[in-house]
Amino acid sequence: MITSTANPKVKxxxxxxxxxxxxDEEQVFLAEGLRMFREIPGEMLRELYVSETFYGRERELADRKAGQAGVRPEILSDHVFGYVSDTKTPQGVLCVAGRMPxxxxxxxxxxxxxxxMPLLMVLDNLQDPGNLGTIVRTGEGAGVTGIFLGRDCVDLYNPKxxxxxxxxxxRMPCLYVDDVPELLGQMKQEKIRTFAAHLEGKRAYDEEDYTGGCAFxxxxxxxxxxxxxxxxxxxWIRIPMEGEVESLNVAIASTVLMFEAGRQRRIRDKSSIES
Structure with missing residues (x-):
């Protein structure tokens, strides 16, 4: 058991x-918490660190998951685990994960x-890690096929x-790009329609067709x-607002757009089956 915060592994x-x-140098990220541990694919689990309390309670789970990945759990004292954790109330399990191929x-x-058909998100200069993580999460639920991020976006692998x-x-394919305008030019060549969420949009978001290849x-x-x-x-599209609200949080606005596209595609697919 590691009991010192001066231990090289802890540092x-x-x-x-x-x-x-x-x-970036190691091409890894940290995934903390029981849910992240339960869902991590075996091929992505590089190292596993558990608190003494967690290991005493979930030893069978920790040993089984670690064994499937060909690693062994490294036990940290509760104090040391709290030192390396990014949360105020650590759950006691931390994975060092290799990145998606x-x-x-x-x-x-x-x-x-x-x-x-592609259903894509293009994120330009997003700075809040919570917003980015929420877009990745809701994108998977809405059927998004990939997310492009400009180089000036917040780090995808930030613990938050x-x-x-x-x-x-x-599970969600994400790719950083150096030149967003160049990417949009390539999308035009692939006949992917691009929709800018913009306060000056003349068309309401639910007046457009997203059943073909498209990107928000x-x-x-x-x-x-x-x-x-x-x-x-x-x-340019907009989400109509009532009252004195001018706009939505970017993660919420993205959710509205992504699920509208998903809804249209489900209706299309249902109609194709029935016909």
Whole structure:
């Protein structure tokens, strides 16, 4: 059992928690909590750290999951686990996870093996890790096929982002891009329609057709989409507001758009089956 915060393994965990560069160099991220532990695919579990209390309570689960991944649990005293944890009330289990195998931009821009058309999110300069994690989570639920992030977005592997995904980080393809305008040009070549969520949108979001390949462009929490990105979209859309509300949180607005696209696609698929 590790009982000192000066232990090299403990110092490394703290560095991975705090520093994006360290996570990028090792191509790993930290996934903390029982749910994240239960859902992690065996091939992504690199290391497992458990508190003394957790191991005493969940030893069978910890040993089984670790054994399936070919690793062994490293036990930390409760005090040391609290030191490496990113939460105020640690659940006592922390995974060092390898990242999802890389997916190419070309694959995300084309229909999948079943013929499902791309339903994509393009995130430009998002800065809040909770918003990003929520978009990843709700995107999976809505049937989004991939998420593109500009290089100026918050780190996808920030512990707060990971926690907000509630496990969807293990399954949702996400790809950083250096040049968002270039990506949008490639989308046009692939006949993917792009919709900019914008306060100046002339069309309500539920007046458009999202049953073909499409992408929603979402901007910074405070400033919205950069003008040069918004102007490349095929259509500007808005979510109608009542009262004195001007706009929604970017994660909530993304959820409204993603689930509208999912709803339209379910209706289309149902009609195809019935006909």
């Amino acid at each position: 490394r965990l703290v560095t991975l928690r705090k520093k994006r560069r360290a996570r 890389g997916v190419s931009r070309e694959k995300l821009l084309r229909p999948d093996e079943s013929g499902k 982002t990971i926690r907000s995904t509630m496990g969807s980080i293990y 462009l979402m901007g910074n929490e405070g400033n919205g989409l950069r003008r040069e990105v918004a102007e490349l979209a095929d259509t």
